Amino acid sequence: MSGISCAYWLCKSLRRSTAQVNIIVLEARNRIGGRTHSVTLQSDTHSAVVDLGATWIEGDLLNPIKEMVEKFGLKYSNGSDLMIERTFDFDGQLITNSELT
Secondary structure: OHHHHHHHHHHHHHOOOOOOOOOOOOOOOOOOOOOOEEEEEEOOOOEEEEEEOOOOOOOOOOOHHHHHHHHOOOOOOOOHHHOOOOEEOOOOOEEOHHHHO
16 A cells, blocks of 8 residues: 555645656555455355455554545444454354364
């Protein structure tokens, strides 16, 4: 998100000037997203999309990621609905807290 965020703010600031600039965002991997990455896990009977990294936006105030999430109308939670944590195995079976430790 840092590359795309940087490009976004650079474009926004350049709109106020008369400069003609092309902006190119380079990625080190063969995909966009850096630490933000979703993968599909699949078994014989189930599949699930799992987010790897960057699944938590830290802080509400003046956070450019939260601003982008709101600007593009993406869904997010402030965490108040996450008070009950449950962990499931790949086949969708609930894992008890005692099994996790």
